[in-house]
Amino acid sequence: MLNIITCFKCVIDEADLKVDAATKKLLFGRAGYKISTYDRHAIEEAICLRERYGASVTAVTVAPPSAKKCLKDVLSRGPDSAYFVNDPSFSELDPLQTSSILAAAIRGHMRFDLIICGEGSDDLYAQQVGPALAERLEIPCTTCVGKLAYTEDKKHVIAERRLDDGIETVLMPLPVLVSVLPGINTPRIPTLKEVLNAAKKMIFNLALEELGDIQGPYSRTVKVVAADTDRRGIRFAADEEGIRSAVNALSKEGVLLRVL
Amino acid sequence: MNFQHTEEHQLIRAGVREFCGKFVDPVANEIDQEPRFPSEIVKKLAEQDWLGIPYPVQYGGAGSDYMSYIIVVEELSRSCATTGFTLECHTSLACYPIFKFGTEDQKQKFLTPLCRGDMLGAFALTEAGAGTDAAAATTAAVPDGDGWVLNGSKIFISNAPVAGMIIVFAMTDKSKGTKGLSAFIVPAGSPGLRIGKHLNKMGIRGSLTAEVLLQDCRIAKENLLGQMGQGFKIAMTTLDGGRIGIAAQALGIAQAALDESIRYAKERVQFGKPIASLQAIQWMIADMATEVEASRFLTYHAAWCCDQGASYSKEAAIAKLFASETAARQTNRAVQIHGGIGYIKDQKVERLYRDAKITEIYEGTSEVMRMVIAGSLVR
Numbered sequence: 001m002l003n004i005i006t007c008f009k010c011v012i013d014e015a016d017l018k019v020d021a022a023t024k025k026l027l028f029g030r031a032g033y034k035i036s037t038y039d040r041h042a043i044e045e046a047i048c049l050r051e052r053y054g055a056s057v058t059a060v061t062v063a064p065p066s067a068k069k070c071l072k073d074v075l076s077r078g079p080d081s082a083y084f085v086n087d088p089s090f091s092e093l094d095p096l097q098t099s100s101i102l103a104a105a106i107r108g109h110m111r112f113d114l115i116i117c118g119e120g121s122d123d124l125y126a127q128q129v130g131p132a133l134a135e136r137l138e139i140p141c142t143t144c145v146g147k148l149a150y151t152e153d154k155k156h157v158i159a160e161r162r163l164d165d166g167i168e169t170v171l172m173p174l175p176v177l178v179s180v181l182p183g184i185n186t187p188r189i190p191t192l193k194e195v196l197n198a199a200k201k202m203i204f205n206l207a208l209e210e211l212g213d214i215q216g217p218y219s220r221t222v223k224v225v226a227a228d229t230d231r232r233g234i235r236f237a238a239d240e241e242g243i244r245s246a247v248n249a250l251s252k253e254g255v256l257l258r259v260l
Numbered sequence: 261m262n263f264q265h266t267e268e269h270q271l272i273r274a275g276v277r278e279f280c281g282k283f284v285d286p287v288a289n290e291i292d293q294e295p296r297f298p299s300e301i302v303k304k305l306a307e308q309d310w311l312g313i314p315y316p317v318q319y320g321g322a323g324s325d326y327m328s329y330i331i332v333v334e335e336l337s338r339s340c341a342t343t344g345f346t347l348e349c350h351t352s353l354a355c356y357p358i359f360k361f362g363t364e365d366q367k368q369k370f371l372t373p374l375c376r377g378d379m380l381g382a383f384a385l386t387e388a389g390a391g392t393d394a395a396a397a398t399t400a401a402v403p404d405g406d407g408w409v410l411n412g413s414k415i416f417i418s419n420a421p422v423a424g425m426i427i428v429f430a431m432t433d434k435s436k437g438t439k440g441l442s443a444f445i446v447p448a449g450s451p452g453l454r455i456g457k458h459l460n461k462m463g464i465r466g467s468l469t470a471e472v473l474l475q476d477c478r479i480a481k482e483n484l485l486g487q488m489g490q491g492f493k494i495a496m497t498t499l500d501g502g503r504i505g506i507a508a509q510a511l512g513i514a515q516a517a518l519d520e521s522i523r524y525a526k527e528r529v530q531f532g533k534p535i536a537s538l539q540a541i542q543w544m545i546a547d548m549a550t551e552v553e554a555s556r557f558l559t560y561h562a563a564w565c566c567d568q569g570a571s572y573s574k575e576a577a578i579a580k581l582f583a584s585e586t587a588a589r590q591t592n593r594a595v596q597i598h599g600g601i602g603y604i605k606d607q608k609v610e611r612l613y614r615d616a617k618i619t620e621i622y623e624g625t626s627e628v629m630r631m632v633i634a635g636s637l638v639r
Contacts, residue, residue: 072267073274189278192309192322195271 002055002150002174005112006046007102007133008039008074010067011123019226026224035070038118040077042180044187045148046116047078053150056080058110062101064091075198076190082201083110087208095124097216099132104211106137109204114157115177119144130179141177142170146184263557265327272324273331279308280339288340292611295465297422301343306377311350315359319367320375326501330508330563337512338519341615342466344509349418349467350374352502353623354381357427357443357494361486370425370445379424379448384414384472385495392628394429394492395438399474401430407481408444410452414472416622421455421468424448428474429491441491445483452477463614500573502623504566507559507579510587510619514555517587517594517612518548524598524609535597544597548590555583574636581629584619591616 016031035043046057059079061067065086075082085105093101106112115137117130127143134141146167147160159178161168190198208214234249236242250256265273283301291298305311313329315321322328329351337344358371374381390396399412410430420426426446433440446453456471486494522545525536535541558579565572591613595602602609620626 069267073271076271189275189282189308190271191307192272192275192313192324192328193317195268195275196322196324198271199268 002049002053003111003113004046004049004055004057005106005110005115006039006042006057006059006079007115007117007129008043008059008061008070009036009118009121009123010034010061010063010070011036011121014122024225024228026226033067033069034122035073035077036118036122038120038122038180038182040118040187041182041184042116042118043074043077043079044185045180046114047188048185049114049148049150050078053152058083058112060085060102060105060110062086062090062093062098062105064088066091071203072195072198075201075203076195077187078190078194080201081204083204083206085206085211089208092221094217094219095126095128096132096218097214099129099136100215101211102129102133103136104214105206106133108211109206113155113174113176114150115139115175116148117177117179119179119181127179130177134177137175137177139175139177140172141179142172143179145178145180148178148180148184265331268324269327269331272328273335275308276310276332276335279304280335284336284339284343288343289606289608289611291340291342291466292615293465293605295342297466297468298340298343298346299422301340302346302380303377305343305347310347311377311380312355312371312375313351315355315371315375319359320372321355322375326504326566327560327563330504330559333505333508334512334515334559337509338516339512340466341509341513341612342464344512345464345467346380346419348502348505348509349383350380352505353383353498354419354423354425354427356501357383357485357498358445360497361443361490361494362445363482365482366445366485373424380419380422382417382419382423382426382472383498384417384420384426384428384446386414386416387412388415392625394441394495397429397431397441399428399430400434401432401442401444403481404478408479408484410444410446410474410477410479412474413456414474416459416469417472418467418469418622420470420472421458426453426472427485428472429495430474432488432491436489438492439489441495442488443485443491443494444479445485446474446477446479447483450477450479461618463611463616463618465614499623500576501566503576503580503629504559504562504572506619506623507555507562507576507583510580510583510616511552511555511559513612513616513619514548514552514583514587514590517590517609517616518545518552520609520612521545521548521594521597528599541597544593548593551586552590555579555586558582574633577624577629577632577636580619580624581626581633584616585626587616587619 010033012031013034018027050057057079059074060083062085120127131141142159144161145159146162149158156173158171236246309322310332312321313324314326317323333344333348355374373379401408401410428444428446431440432442452475454473459469525541526534528535562575562579565575594609595613598609
């Protein structure tokens, strides 16, 4: 049976964020937490594979203790158990630190054939944790996966990578790490029984001291401010001339490279 | 006192909101305008385990509590009152009496498929001459061989055209007044059962409401629900719980009116600034929010009493009275904030305004709620 690990991040729900008009500072006062969107697709993919081939699915996150509120949510989406690697110092980790902690936790405590990560997180979208984790675990990795299949007898996965200039299909023997794009599936909404069942599943807490040497940090967040998205208020007609002037306006802004 | 929902309740709410965003919001207007019964959504409600939320897993339910059920009704109604009410009527009025008063056989045969969503249920108490005054019912049931024969007609029966079974109240001894009323489970397709014409309503237009006609309608002896003469008690107990459901429906409608008002007031520019910056609008929004919050706590309190096993008849009536009248007031204010556009079809507030009214009427009018509340205080 396959052992699948799916990594997820608990992020601030951007819908609840407010911006201070004067300072452009983000106000987190009433913000709730949610599972990062890409990671929901990673979890769903693990559950789809379990339904097709049979597997044990373990969810794992590295976070401060406050992220505990995402665990039942994650478990209601199908994983059999969750590892909660937590420490108060884990609140603003950079991707290399996160991957280092994940690698230590996985190597020391979990079995795996396949690790599925979201392509990036809703907040940072650095797209680094997956590849860095694979590197530390010394297993192959493929990113931008839009379709994933598993061949039971040969024990390998076939992944379709959605790249800018086409689709690349790669075949990899297990163990392997993949990071997935949202197009790969539609995460299901947990049924009521799944929500109630989540409370009966095992959550394993791992503390910093159980992990051994952790590297980093390699970067430090100096300041976070809201991005300005001012509108120009330019109107274009829906005819040939209008389209031409819209394209010209966009290229003047440097958004489009070629002029019609 | 604990004013916070459990993690499970929060997850259930988040799930319903996601569900509505995906499946209900996009068609809510069409359900109202055509109008049409949302059978494709009902099928999905079953897949989510939402058609038998507070009933045991052994009978196909989700094995959850009343609060979870109330949250689901609230959030569904916030998106589409027809959908919220279809679930409410099924869960409170059809499933509950069988769960509470049914035999083990009746639970296996009827409650289980109801909770699983294999069929919907309906509840037929009201008659042309017997609304609030249930003792005036003229539908009669007489024993005949190894069964019962029912004659009479019921009106305003929600879900009847799509129901797999209907709980029908009929007189077994007219001389005893309310003590002569009994409850029966009438499966769809029973000989002599006919569903009359679908009524063209002001609001909750997608919900199917029809007459139930019984002409020498024959059902099995074991389809008597509870004891002979227990019908009035079954009806009143069922409606007590149902009222919390209607309070939740009204709460969802009122919340939607508030949501729409805030959104529109921030968008709509008059005198060079959004109308949300005008005190006249702000005060309306503040009053709306205050009353919606009060509805919310009354409704949750009634559900909490129910989950605690405490008596909840008065609490349910208070919640239903306040929440339904709040919904009517807030949807009125929401149309006012929208101005002319709020009077136009296709605007959500126009639909909410019509949907809100029924919550002051069905499962006990506001006047009956006041009778129940006063009765429990001055008795």
